[in-house]
Amino acid sequence: MNAVFSWIAACLSAGADALGRPLLAPLGVLPGWLSATLVAAATGVILLIAFKYTSNQRSIKRVRDDLDANLLALKLFKDSTAVTLRSQGRLFVGGFRLMLLALVPMLVMALPVTLLLGQLALWYQSRPLRVGEQAVLTLALGGDAKAPWPHVRLRPSNAVQVELGPVRVRSKRELCWTLKPRAAGLHRLTFDVDGRPVDKQLAVGDGLMRVSALRPGWDWEEILLNPAEAPFRPGAAVRSIAVAFPTRSSWTSGTDSWLIYWFVVSMAAALVFRRALGVKV
Amino acid sequence: MSKRLRLVLLVVVLVLLVPARADAYVGPGAGFALAGSFMAFFAAIASAFSTIITWPFRLAFRAVFGWRALARSRFKRIVILGLDGMDHGLTETMLAEGTLPNLAKLREQGSFSPLGTTVPPLSPVAWSTFQTGVNPGKHNIFDFLTPDLNRYHAKLSSVEIRPPRRSIRLGPYRIPLGKAQVRLLRKSKPFWGILGRYGIFSCIQRVPITFPPEKLRGVLLSAMCVPDLRGTQGMFSYYTTRPKAPGETIGGEVHHVARAGDQVQANLVGPQNPLQPEGGELLLPFEVAITSPAGAILKIGGAKYDLQKDIYTDWIHVEFRAAPGVKVHGICKFLLLDCEPEFGLYVTPINLDPERAAMPVAYPSVYATYLAKRQGPFATLGLAEDTWALNERVISDDQFLRQCLDMDAEREAMFFDALEKVPRGLVACVFDGTDRLQHTFWRDIDPGHPARPADDVIAGRRVIHDLYRRMDDLVGRTMAKCRRKDELLLVLSDHGFGPFRHGVDLNRWLEENGYLTLIEGRGDEEHLAGVDWSRTRAFAIGLAGIYINIRDKYSRGVVEPGAKVDRLREEIADRLTGLVDPGAGASAVKRVYIAAKFYKGPYKDDAPDLIVGYQRGYRVSWETAIGRTTDRVFHANSKAWRGDHCVDPSLVPGILFSSQPVRNPNPRLIDVAPTVLSLFGVPVPDYMDGKPWTVGGAAPAPKAPAPARELAEVAT
Numbered sequence: 001m002n003a004v005f006s007w008i009a010a011c012l013s014a015g016a017d018a019l020g021r022p023l024l025a026p027l028g029v030l031p032g033w034l035s036a037t038l039v040a041a042a043t044g045v046i047l048l049i050a051f052k053y054t055s056n057q058r059s060i061k062r063v064r065d066d067l068d069a070n071l072l073a074l075k076l077f078k079d080s081t082a083v084t085l086r087s088q089g090r091l092f093v094g095g096f097r098l099m100l101l102a103l104v105p106m107l108v109m110a111l112p113v114t115l116l117l118g119q120l121a122l123w124y125q126s127r128p129l130r131v132g133e134q135a136v137l138t139l140a141l142g143g144d145a146k147a148p149w150p151h152v153r154l155r156p157s158n159a160v161q162v163e164l165g166p167v168r169v170r171s172k173r174e175l176c177w178t179l180k181p182r183a184a185g186l187h188r189l190t191f192d193v194d195g196r197p198v199d200k201q202l203a204v205g206d207g208l209m210r211v212s213a214l215r216p217g218w219d220w221e222e223i224l225l226n227p228a229e230a231p232f233r234p235g236a237a238v239r240s241i242a243v244a245f246p247t248r249s250s251w252t253s254g255t256d257s258w259l260i261y262w263f264v265v266s267m268a269a270a271l272v273f274r275r276a277l278g279v280k281v
Numbered sequence: 282m283s284k285r286l287r288l289v290l291l292v293v294v295l296v297l298l299v300p301a302r303a304d305a306y307v308g309p310g311a312g313f314a315l316a317g318s319f320m321a322f323f324a325a326i327a328s329a330f331s332t333i334i335t336w337p338f339r340l341a342f343r344a345v346f347g348w349r350a351l352a353r354s355r356f357k358r359i360v361i362l363g364l365d366g367m368d369h370g371l372t373e374t375m376l377a378e379g380t381l382p383n384l385a386k387l388r389e390q391g392s393f394s395p396l397g398t399t400v401p402p403l404s405p406v407a408w409s410t411f412q413t414g415v416n417p418g419k420h421n422i423f424d425f426l427t428p429d430l431n432r433y434h435a436k437l438s439s440v441e442i443r444p445p446r447r448s449i450r451l452g453p454y455r456i457p458l459g460k461a462q463v464r465l466l467r468k469s470k471p472f473w474g475i476l477g478r479y480g481i482f483s484c485i486q487r488v489p490i491t492f493p494p495e496k497l498r499g500v501l502l503s504a505m506c507v508p509d510l511r512g513t514q515g516m517f518s519y520y521t522t523r524p525k526a527p528g529e530t531i532g533g534e535v536h537h538v539a540r541a542g543d544q545v546q547a548n549l550v551g552p553q554n555p556l557q558p559e560g561g562e563l564l565l566p567f568e569v570a571i572t573s574p575a576g577a578i579l580k581i582g583g584a585k586y587d588l589q590k591d592i593y594t595d596w597i598h599v600e601f602r603a604a605p606g607v608k609v610h611g612i613c614k615f616l617l618l619d620c621e622p623e624f625g626l627y628v629t630p631i632n633l634d635p636e637r638a639a640m641p642v643a644y645p646s647v648y649a650t651y652l653a654k655r656q657g658p659f660a661t662l663g664l665a666e667d668t669w670a671l672n673e674r675v676i677s678d679d680q681f682l683r684q685c686l687d688m689d690a691e692r693e694a695m696f697f698d699a700l701e702k703v704p705r706g707l708v709a710c711v712f713d714g715t716d717r718l719q720h721t722f723w724r725d726i727d728p729g730h731p732a733r734p735a736d737d738v739i740a741g742r743r744v745i746h747d748l749y750r751r752m753d754d755l756v757g758r759t760m761a762k763c764r765r766k767d768e769l770l771l772v773l774s775d776h777g778f779g780p781f782r783h784g785v786d787l788n789r790w791l792e793e794n795g796y797l798t799l800i801e802g803r804g805d806e807e808h809l810a811g812v813d814w815s816r817t818r819a820f821a822i823g824l825a826g827i828y829i830n831i832r833d834k835y836s837r838g839v840v841e842p843g844a845k846v847d848r849l850r851e852e853i854a855d856r857l858t859g860l861v862d863p864g865a866g867a868s869a870v871k872r873v874y875i876a877a878k879f880y881k882g883p884y885k886d887d888a889p890d891l892i893v894g895y896q897r898g899y900r901v902s903w904e905t906a907i908g909r910t911t912d913r914v915f916h917a918n919s920k921a922w923r924g925d926h927c928v929d930p931s932l933v934p935g936i937l938f939s940s941q942p943v944r945n946p947n948p949r950l951i952d953v954a955p956t957v958l959s960l961f962g963v964p965v966p967d968y969m970d971g972k973p974w975t976v977g978g979a980a981p982a983p984k985a986p987a988p989a990r991e992l993a994e995v996a997t
Contacts, residue, residue: 067321069654072647074328076500077702079482084332088325095321102315278584 002220003234009220012115013227020119020227021210027123028208032253035208036124037265043116044266045273047109052279054105061280063101067094117259118227122210124258126245128203129181133246134163137200139191140217140239141173142232149173150194150237159187160202173239186210193237200241201229208253215241343480351481351705353962355977357767358704361953362696362759363411363488363711364752365404366719366926368777369395369934375749383757384938387772392942395934397949398776400874401825401892402930404716405439405505407775407950408489413469414954414969418882421468422490423889426823426906431836434808435822435908437514439466439490440506442640454556454604463493463640468884469968472954473497473707479963482706484699487692489711492663494644499703501644502652502695504711507663510601510611510631510639511552511562515662517670518628520547533670538624543571545624549581551601551631552609552639563601563609574621588617588626593683596658598634610634612658616680627676629684633661652695659691666717672920681721682744685714693755700762707957712755718748719778723924727780731917756938763940769960769976770940775950777933781918781925783862784902785869785895787821788812788910794856796849799910809908815839819853819890822908824901824927826876826889827853834886850875850890857893862915869899869915871929881970894929901927944975 027035073087129135139152152175154162165177181187181204191198203211215229216222217240223231232238247255274281351357375381376388387393399407399417401424409422417423426435441464445457467490473483477498485491489505509515517533522540538547551563567581575590586594596612603609611631618625633639635649635658642661643649652659665688671681689712696710722744724730756772763770788809791797796819803811809820814830814837821827829846832838840846854873862869876888893901903920904911926933937948945952951971958965959973964985 065654065657069651071324072651072654073702074324076645076648076651079706080702080704081332081336082704083702084328088329088332091321091325091328095318095325098318098321099315102318106315 003218005220006218006223006231006234009223010231012111013118013223014230016115016119017227020116020122024119024123028210030208032124032208032248032250036253036258036261039120040262040265041269043262044269045277047113047266048270048273048277048279048281050109050112051105051281052277054108056101056104057280060098060101063094063097064280067091067098070094114224115227118225120258120262121225122212122228123208124248124253125255126211126213127248127255128205128209128211129243129245130206131181131184131204134178134180135246136244137165137177137179137189138242138244139166139175139177140241141175142217142236142239143173145171145173147173151192153192155190155192155197157187157189159183159185159204160189179243191238191241196237198238198241199229200243202243203245211245213243213245351962354481355960355962356769357765358763359707359769359771359957359960360700360759360763361707361709361957362756362770362772363408363709364715364772364774364936365489365711365713366716366776366778367749367752367774367936368719368779369774369936370777371745371749372936375746380746380750381753383753383760384772387756387760387770387938387940390941391939392944393936393938394943394948395777396773396937397947397951398930398933398935399950400879400894400930402776402926402928402933403824404713404775405490406825407935408505408711409439409467410951411775411953412471412473412488412490413467414472414951414958414965414971415469416880416882416951416970417888418876418880418885419469419968419970420882421466421884421887423876423887423892424823424825427887428809428820428822428828428835430834432808433812433814433820433822433835433837433908435906437506438823440464440492441466442508442512453560455558457555461640465490465493465495471495471497472958473499473501473709475958475966476707476961476963479961481961481963482703484703484706484708486695486699486708486710487713488709489663489713493641496644499706500648502648503642503661503663504713505663507633507642507661508640509662510609510633511550513630515630515664515667515669517630517667517675518550519670519675520545520626520628521623523623523625533673533675540571540624545569545571545626547626549599549613549628549631551599551611554603555609556604556607563603565599565601569617569624569626571620571624575617577617577620579615586615588615590617590620591680592616593680593687596632598658599631609639610637616676618676627670627680629667630662632665635659635661652698655698656691656694659695660688664713664717666714668717668721668922671721672922674921678722678739678744678921682718685718689714689751697758697762700759707961712752715748715752715774719745719924720922721924722748723778723780724921727782727923730780730782730923760940768940770938771953772936772938773950773953774935776926776930776935778924778926779897779928779933781900781923781927782898783865783869783900784916784918785860785893785899785905786902786911786914786916787827787893787905788908789912790857790860790914791819791821791827791853792910793914794853796853797910804910804912805904807907807909811910818849820908821901821905823889824906826873826893827857827891829890846890847877850877854891857891860914862899864915865898867898868896870894871896871932894931895927897928897932899928900925939976941977945972948974 070087070090077083159182161180161182163178163180166175168175184205187202189200189202200215201212203209212228214226216226216231218231218234251257252261376385399410405422405425406417409420413420422439424438427438429436443462445459445461447458448455473485474497476483483497483499485501487502487504492503492507494501494503519533520536520538522538525537536547538545546568548564548566554560554563570578577588579586579588582599594615599611600608612634613631614629616627618627633642635653666685670676692712699708725742725744788797798813798816800811800813817830818840819827819829829840829849830838831840831842831846854875857870857873859868860870872894874892876890880888902916952974955965955969955971955973965973967986
């Protein structure tokens with residue numbers, strides 16, 4: 001099952017990346033707070049429109065009205081305990097019906113939103129390394145614990161200096177290097193694994209850049225959330241390569257907080273445009 | 282299992298089989314929906330928790346303030362189903378024919394009798410008496426209309442609406458400081474207000490003369506005299522490409538529009554701009570694209586609606602923009618009348634949107650919102666059924682009938698909701714479609730009408746009989762909801778009905794008899810504008826009767842108050858009683874009531890001096906009602922409105938069905954309020970003119986002196 005999902009995820013990620021790379025390129029020239037706000041607001045509105053056309057708006061309105069009516073009934077007819085209990089029961093039923101009605105659009109949108117978040121994570125989840133700043137690179141090998149270790153070598157590069165490594169973590173079948181970039185830019189690190197070349201991106205610079213922290217293995221969830229580099233196929237000598245990029249510190253476009261900010265702003269934008277777009281939520 | 286359900290289940294199973302971290306936020310739409318569902322769960326849990334926690338306190342509170350009354354009451358719930366204008370004679374006939382099985386069952390279970398109505402037998406008067414238990418001299422409602430003391434213009438008798446007193450100018454806008462003043466002119470106190478003092482909950486729906494809504498322990502939805510969005514009592518709009526014929530006059534608002542290809546563009550006319558009074562009325566442009574000989578698409582307010590010939594749209598929300606960010610909300614229905622050869626579109630009066638009403642239509646105001654959420658938008662206009670459009674032949678009989686049926690369905694929905702929501706206390710709901718349909722379809726059962734055109738009645742059509750059967754069915758379903766022994770169901774009407782064949786121009790009669798003088802050539806002006814007041818001693822306006830032009834009461838009064846007025850009243854009453862219609866050779870007036878003698882109470886001087894009790898078949902003429910004078914006293918009535926009840930009250934009693942026997946021989950509408958108070962174990966104030974009935978076995982409690990505060994309210 002994972003193989004099929006991973007294959008689908010790889011195709012979708014590649015497509016999303018092909019679209020996302022040029023479309024989101026302007027983020028690199030805008031201040032982080034502005035780009036995060038614009039992207040969140042725009043996607044909020046787009047997703048709201050998508051919700052309008054993927055949900056049963058008439059039923060949602062009916063259920064919403066019913067919920068409102070039952071809430072008002074609690075206030076208006078509070079003299080009667082039986083009526084109160086009935087209204088409470090109907091609120092429960094209404095809540096459940098609303099959840100069911102949200103299910104279809106939720107499922108329809110889950111995938112595009114995941115792809116979008118994967119693209120946005122490239123920009124906001126980590127900060128690129130600065131010149132001279134150390135970072136640990138971890139290459140995880142494929143195969144089980146008893147499998148022989150391949151010969152792995154990081155090709156020398158003018159862009160990075162190897163400070164330490166490789167260090168072998170036998171229990172995890174991992175090799176680690178400590179790197180120190182020498183020049184800004186989007187570099188490509190190349191490893192020789194039993195004589196075969198394997199690449200990994202490394203972003204070095206000061207501003208906003210697409211940062212690929214992980215070149216994923218053949219796992220659909222990892223593939224969806226790390227779309228910038230092609231995943232390693234099953235049976236490959238390397239399972240994944242990760243670089244421990246530093247976290248970005250910002251309320252609006254910092255590590256992890258960007259997601260909260262995106263959530264809040266997209267919700268707010270949807271709330272503002274909800275009536276104008278005639279969407280029942 | 283439905284296809285949709287199977288699909289949903291499949292999706293649920295797939296989701297459960299492929300668990301993943303909830304990294305994927307699913308967008309604001311679904312997010313809101315999910316958040317909403319959790320809010321609902323939270324609200325239900327919080328409310329249940331609060332119910333449990335507060336239950337002992339509420340129990341104690343009710344024991345002290347509320348349950349005392351219910352403990353003494355004969356019934357835990359009294360349901361009053363008002364069927365406006367349901368006629369005793371016709372009901373009796375249909376009962377004898379066996380066509381009203383549920384009402385027959387109610388009669389067998391309890392009782393059935395005529396219900397004495399008021400003088401005059403008009404809905405605003407009768408329902409005011411119903412709710413207060415006093416004669417009109419104490420509640421101040423004598424007619425739909427009453428003359429303005431300064432200008433003699435007819436104005437609404439039950440409500441006064443004034444714009445906010447102060448405003449400030451802000452650029453092109455005039456910002457009102459405060460709200461419009463809406464004042465109920467009905468005096469005295471409705472009996473549900475008294476019930477509330479004893480902790481008894483009431484749900485009052487669409488009882489006439491409850492606008493603006495008064496505070497009560499319970500909920501109330503107003504009815505008669507609630508205006509439309511334009512402030513009128515129901516202004517319909519008619520859009521047509523047909524050119525205006527010479528001399529043609531159609532009431533309502535007629536818009537002659539042009540058709541460009543298949544497109545018609547026009548404006549829906551809204552209220553005066555509240556922020557720019559001199560800027561005229563607010564307009565909402567709309568467009569109709571004709572797609573077939575019987576179909577079109579309406580584009581209004583950014584939305585599209587299908588129009589099909591002869592089929593009303595659902596209620597459509599319309600918004601009129603008064604200023605940036607300021608909108609006035611209403612609801613209306615559209616009806617495509619014709620596409621070929623001429624285009625015709627009818628729009629109902631724009632009702633106040635119950636969810637965002639520009640004026641209060643319910644107490645508490647969220648009750649209207651609650652009903653709209655529960656059942657969808659509904660008519661809020663006082664006289665919601667558009668009899669005017671039918672009278673003007675803008676809409677057909679069938680189209681009018683459909684409108685009445687739709688409104689009855691709305692009323693039913695709210696009534697049955699009330700029955701479910703109020704297990705103890707009072708539920709009173711008035712269905713007034715019965716009144717409108719009898720007014721307009723009485724011609725079906727009056728083949729002898731002198732003005733009946735050949736094409737006016739479809740052979741075999743039995744709208745009124747169908748109406749009575751439909752009401753019987755409603756009663757049957759109501760009985761099914763009121764089966765407990767501690768419940769009482771009263772089905773009653775405020776008056777009966779009869780034919781309206783001839784209109785009597787009272788002003789012409791007054792002129793012929795030397796009581797009224799017209800300015801030469803101005804007799805046909807409305808609102809009595811053509812009257813020479815310096816030489817006029819009596820005049821008529823509205824439906825009830827005649828006013829004496831008393832000095833110091835009216836701005837141009839000429840009759841000295843006191844003995845002269847008394848003599849003049851007696852003289853006119855004597856001469857008018859037994860007035861003969863020479864055309865029919867029959868008496869047109871059965872009795873003339875002198876208000877000063879007939880009414881008791883602080884407001885009797887505001888009544889028409891003389892209330893005319895017409896014979897069956899007669900009524901005040903259309904022209905007199907609006908203050909015009911014609912060239913003859915008697916007019917054949919040629920409007921669709923050919924049933925009426927503005928006759929002598931003895932000729933149009935209402936009905937009273939009770940699920941427990943009412944043992945009084947001559948029950949009257951005025952007795953309902955004291956009876957309900959008495960049955961709930963609440964002392965009946967002694968200012969009430971009605972007398973409690975003996976219902977079932979127990980004798981009613983004696984009247985008790987009213988608290989001083991209540992007396993003060995009655996007197997002011």
